[in-house]
Every structure is written in structure tokens, then in C-alpha cells.
Amino acid sequence: MCGIVGYVGYEKATPILLESTKKLEYRGYDSVGMSTIDNGIKILKGAGRIDDVHNRLNFHSLSGNVGISHTRWATHGGVTDHNAHPHTDCNDRIAVVHNGIIENYSELRKELIGKGHKFKSDTDTEIISHLIEDFMNNDKNLREAVIEASKRLQGLFAFLVIKDDDEKIISCKNKCPLVLGMGKTGNFVASDVVSFLNHTNKAVFLDDNEIAEITKDGYQIYDIHGNPINKEINYIDWNPEEAQKSGYEHFMLKEINEQVETIQKAISHDKKTIQKVADMINDAYGIFFVACGTSYHACLSAGYIFSSITKKHVNVFLASEFPNFSHFLTKNTLMIAVSQSGETADVLEAVRVAKEKGVKVISLVNVMGSSLMRMSDFSLVLNAGPEICVLATKSFTSQLALIYLLAYTCAGRYEEGKDKLKEVAEKVKNVLSPENVKKINKLAKKLKNKNDIYLIGRGLSYSTTLEGALKLKEVSYIHAEGLAGGELKHGTLALIEDGMPCIAIAPNNGMKKDILSNAMEIKSRGGYIIGIANEDNEIFDYSIIIPEVEMHPILMIIPIQLLAYYLAVERGCDPDKPRNLAKSVTVK
Numbered sequence: 001m002c003g004i005v006g007y008v009g010y011e012k013a014t015p016i017l018l019e020s021t022k023k024l025e026y027r028g029y030d031s032v033g034m035s036t037i038d039n040g041i042k043i044l045k046g047a048g049r050i051d052d053v054h055n056r057l058n059f060h061s062l063s064g065n066v067g068i069s070h071t072r073w074a075t076h077g078g079v080t081d082h083n084a085h086p087h088t089d090c091n092d093r094i095a096v097v098h099n100g101i102i103e104n105y106s107e108l109r110k111e112l113i114g115k116g117h118k119f120k121s122d123t124d125t126e127i128i129s130h131l132i133e134d135f136m137n138n139d140k141n142l143r144e145a146v147i148e149a150s151k152r153l154q155g156l157f158a159f160l161v162i163k164d165d166d167e168k169i170i171s172c173k174n175k176c177p178l179v180l181g182m183g184k185t186g187n188f189v190a191s192d193v194v195s196f197l198n199h200t201n202k203a204v205f206l207d208d209n210e211i212a213e214i215t216k217d218g219y220q221i222y223d224i225h226g227n228p229i230n231k232e233i234n235y236i237d238w239n240p241e242e243a244q245k246s247g248y249e250h251f252m253l254k255e256i257n258e259q260v261e262t263i264q265k266a267i268s269h270d271k272k273t274i275q276k277v278a279d280m281i282n283d284a285y286g287i288f289f290v291a292c293g294t295s296y297h298a299c300l301s302a303g304y305i306f307s308s309i310t311k312k313h314v315n316v317f318l319a320s321e322f323p324n325f326s327h328f329l330t331k332n333t334l335m336i337a338v339s340q341s342g343e344t345a346d347v348l349e350a351v352r353v354a355k356e357k358g359v360k361v362i363s364l365v366n367v368m369g370s371s372l373m374r375m376s377d378f379s380l381v382l383n384a385g386p387e388i389c390v391l392a393t394k395s396f397t398s399q400l401a402l403i404y405l406l407a408y409t410c411a412g413r414y415e416e417g418k419d420k421l422k423e424v425a426e427k428v429k430n431v432l433s434p435e436n437v438k439k440i441n442k443l444a445k446k447l448k449n450k451n452d453i454y455l456i457g458r459g460l461s462y463s464t465t466l467e468g469a470l471k472l473k474e475v476s477y478i479h480a481e482g483l484a485g486g487e488l489k490h491g492t493l494a495l496i497e498d499g500m501p502c503i504a505i506a507p508n509n510g511m512k513k514d515i516l517s518n519a520m521e522i523k524s525r526g527g528y529i530i531g532i533a534n535e536d537n538e539i540f541d542y543s544i545i546i547p548e549v550e551m552h553p554i555l556m557i558i559p560i561q562l563l564a565y566y567l568a569v570e571r572g573c574d575p576d577k578p579r580n581l582a583k584s585v586t587v588k
């Protein structure tokens with residue numbers, strides 16, 4: 001899941017590409033490279049983060065108004081300079097940047113080597129430049145060669161191509177995101193609108209098996225048979241400032257602090273729209289929530305929420321496992337696919353499997369125009385704005401808010417649900433109060449040298465423990481495990497040693513007594529109990545007090561988001577770009 005961007009226009013390409021590629025760095029940051037057309041193909045690339053490689057190589061030394069750029073998340077070939085993109089053909093006349101995985105690259109590589117092609121890298125991507133070269137050697141023009149090459153490729157791919165004597169970019173999309181941007185002084189093609197939002201909000205989202213030819217004065221899209229097709233322009237209502245840090249040290253801290261507004265925005269859909277989705281849920285025969293990572297934890301909460309509010313059973317599946325359970329899907333089944341990016345490969349695959357069975361698909365998604373949004377029968381956007389930090393924070397509480405509103409509407413209590421959620425959004429301010437932030441920062445200093453942190457909760461708080469553990473692991477690299485309080489004595493209690501931190505999530509509800517006795521069991525084995533609760537308790541060695549609300553998962557996760565952030569800062573980890581991760585996982 002790399003980030004790719006191309007620019008062709010009336011301005012020098014590299015300053016624009018550098019700025020745009022930085023905005024895509026959340027998609028992968030193992031290596032970076034650029035290529036422009038300047039009396040032939042010119043390339044600069046290297047392993048490392050953009051700023052380091054730029055300081056080392058100075059991308060501005062590349063001239064030309066046509067260029068392509070890439071920031072990598074390595075899948076095939078080590079993190080080295082020669083595996084960095086762009087990759088070229090045998091004569092360095094064609095340059096390619098690629099996002100995705102070519103599954104049949106080894107047989108294609110053998111075939112091309114058999115034809116005399118010389119490879120310079122260990123990547124799957126280099127196949128594409130040699131395939132295009134091969135078709136051009138058989139009298140195909142650049143666009144035709146790209147189309148023929150794409151027909152030979154299996155897997156997920158979005159790639160951009162430039163050629164030394166052609167002032168244009170050719171792009172090709174199949175199952176990885178690609179969007180065109182029409183600017184005033186030039187045009188863009190990229191993995192994500194955020195990369196060119198400060199130049200234009202006029203975007204054309206490409207679909208699978210579409211090839212686009214982009215010049216400085218316009219673009220033309222073709223289908224896989226080479227027939228020209230027209231597509232509508234979307235006007236993205238995100239303003240570029242939203243994709244900035246706005247004075248915060250990191251996007252993670254900014255996005256955690258945006259949750260007062262984002263929760264309100266998540267429930268700002270008009271009643272008619274929410275009612276339409278609620279009716280689809282009420283009419284369905286079998287409901288399947290499907291997602292990955294943090295979005296999956298929101299779906300887990302949906303299981304509890306729909307059971308208690310609508311007395312309805314909903315199934316919750318990890319998207320990567322869902323295809324194993326597709327045997328009993330019917331056209332009366334409803335899938336609710338949840339994804340911040342709308343590009344997570346396992347979620348898109350689960351949707352494809354469901355659609356083959358005639359299942360209706362509703363999606364809860366944050367990125368407008370994303371693949372999931374366009375594959376769905378109906379889509380509800382989170383309205384959380386761009387989420388740049390790799391860790392999902394504001395999108396999680398927005399997903400929970402929308403799930404609560406849907407459940408209340410299914411139960412015919414829309415107004416009541418909306419009022420309660422507005423109250424919760426206001427209470428976020430208390431959770432983020434300077435006293436609480438100071439207390440959580442102090443706790444991070446206490447825990448920064450710990451190797452393990454456990455989280456226990458019961459009922460809805462069980463899914464909060466899983467999300468909390470994921471946040472701690474992702475960004476501080478401390479091993480963290482969330483578990484249902486009732487499971488403690490069935491094994492994990494054996495791991496508790498003196499001073500081992502355990503976060504007990506203990507809202508005022510019918511399960512509080514049980515979770516406090518679980519905390520006591522850990523404390524009696526030397527555990528250090530951190531209570532996240534509505535009131536203090538003598539069992540707690542350290543406590544973070546949260547306003548009492550019925551929809552407690554939305555508030556209870558925020559102190560853990562902050563703890564994860566401050567632990568990352570204390571341990572010198574990058575809160576926005578954790579190692580080995582990327583914002584949207586576009587490969588299975």
C-alpha cells in the first residue's frame with residue numbers, strides 16, 4: 001500500500017510532487033523516488049523517509065513539467081535504493097510507479113528474461129515497465145502498450161507511466177485507488193485526493209480496468225478495450241487545512257482533539273437518510289457487520305448495541321475471515337461493511353463475495369469516492385474529515401456514534417438517540433480536560449519502560465479493551481492485550497507479575513462489580529490497576545475519571561488513545577507513522 005502521484009502541467013513538477021508525496025506518506029514510508037521528463041527520463045530514488053532522501057538527493061535537481069512520484073510500503077523486494085520506485089525498462093525510456101501486488105510476477109519475469117530483458121530490482125513492479133517496452137517493441141503506442149500489459153497482470157495494481165518523448169502520464173487502475181485531479185495550472189493523478197487538495201477539489205475517481213491519459217490541458221479515460229469513456233467530476237468538500245496539523249505536534253493528537261466536532265458531524269445526516277438505512281436493516285434476514293482492525297472493533301460493539309437497543313442479533317466478522325462463512329448468504333441478507341479508508345483489500349474482497357450471492361451492501365466509510373463507497377448499494381459517510389495519522393482515532397468514535405444512531409432509529413427512537421449522542425459529544429471536552437491530559441501524560445511516564453499492558457472489560461467494554469490494546473501496540477510497540485474480564489481466570493491471569501499494569505474499564509453499569517473483582521484478582525497477584533471509570537475506587541492504583549453516559553465506549557476509549565500517544569512520545573516513536581504499518585491496507 002504505497003502512495004503514488006503524478007503531475008503534468010505548466011509548472012516545474014518536483015516541488016509540487018514533493019509536497020503531494022509527503023501527503024501520501026501515511027500510505028508507506030520505506031523508500032521514495034521521483035522521475036521527470038527532461039531530455040529523457042531522469043530518476044532520483046532511495047530508501048528512507050521523504051525528508052531524509054530529499055536532503056540526500058535533492059529532488060529539485062530534476063527539471064521538467066511532467067513527473068511521477070512514489071512513497072513505498074515494501075511487499076516484494078527488500079527496503080533498498082535499487083528496489084525504490086520508479087522502475088524503468090531496459091533502455092530507461094519508460095518509468096513506472098506502482099501501488100499494489102502483481103501476483104503472477106515470477107512467471108512474467110521468467111518470460112521477459114527469456115526474451116532478453118534485464119532486470120535491475122527484486123520488485124514485482126519492474127515487470128510493468130518491461131511488459132510495456134515489450135508491447136511497444138511490437139508497434140503498440142504507449143497507451144495501447146499499457147492496456148495490453150495490464151491484461152497480462154494478475155493481482156491488485158494502480159500504476160503511472162511516463163515515457164521520455166511524451167509530455168503525458170498514462171495511468172491504469174485495478175483494485176487499488178486512483179483519482180484524477182483537475183487543477184488550474186496542471187493535472188494530477190494520485191492514490192488519494194489529499195495529495196492535491198491544496199491545488200484543486202475537482203476529482204474524477206477511476207474504476208477498475210480503466211486507463212487514463214493525462215496531459216497539461218486535460219485528460220481522457222479509456223476502458224480496457226481502448227474505447228473512450230466519460231466520467232463525472234466530483235467536488236470534494238474537504239478543505240486543505242483539514243489535512244494540516246493546525247498547530248498540533250502530531251496528526252494523532254490533533255485528530256484525538258477533533259472528536260467533539262467529528263462525533264457531531266457523524267450524526268449530522270438527515271433523518272430520512274438514517275431512516276432509509278434503518279429500514280434496510282429492519283427488513284433484512286441476517287445482518288453481517290464486516291471490517292478489519294479498529295473498524296472491526298466498532299463492529300464488535302455493534303453486536304452489543306443492536307442486541308440491547310433493538311433486541312436484534314447481528315453477526316460480526318473479520319473481513320479476512322468472512323469468505324469462509326459465505327455459504328448461507330442469500331439475497332435477503334444485508335452486509336454492513338465498515339472502513340475508514342474504504343480501500344482495505346480484505347473488506348473489498350468480502351463485499352465482492354457477498355455481492356456474488358446477491359447480498360445488499362451498506363457501507364460506513366470516511367473517504368468520499370473510495371472503492372467501498374462505489375461498490376456499495378448505499379453508503380453513509382462518517383464526515384470525520386481526512387484522518388492522516390495511521391492510527392484510527394476520530395474515525396472510531398464516529399463509527400460508534402453512527403452505529404448507535406442506526407440502532408436507535410431501528411428501534412424507532414431516532415430523536416432520543418441523536419440527543420444522547422449530542423450529549424456524549426459535549427462530554428468529550430471533559431475527557432480531554434487539561435487535568436485529565438496532564439494525568440494521562442504522567443501515567444505514560446510511569447509506564448514507558450513496561451513491556452506488557454493488559455486491559456480488562458466486560459460487555460461493551462470488552463470491545464473497548466481490544467481497541468485500547470490495538471492503539472497501545474500500534475504506536476508504542478508495547479505488547480498489550482485486551483480481554484473479557486470473565487476470561488481472566490481461564491489462562492491470562494498466569495501472566496500477571498509484580499507491577500504489571502492492567503487497565504480496568506469499569507463504567508457504572510450492571511457489570512461493574514464483576515470487573516472490579518477481576519481487577520482485585522490481578523491486584524492480589526501484584527498487578528498495578530489503572531481504572532478508567534465514572535468514579536474512583538480503592539482498588540485503583542491510578543484512575544482516570546470519565547463522565548457517566550450510556551454510550552460509554554465512545555468516551556472510555558479516548559483516555560487510552562491519549563495514553564498511547566504520550567507513551568509513543570515518551571518512547572521516541574513516531575505517533576503518526578508507526579513502523580511496519582500504513583493507513584490503508586490495500587493488499588490482502
Ligand code: AGP
Nearest residue numbers: 293294295339340341344391392
Ligand atoms: C487502526 O489504527 C489501524 N490503522 C488499522 O487497524 C485499521 O483500522 C484497519 O487497517 C482498517 O482500516 P479501514 O478502517 O480503513 O478499513
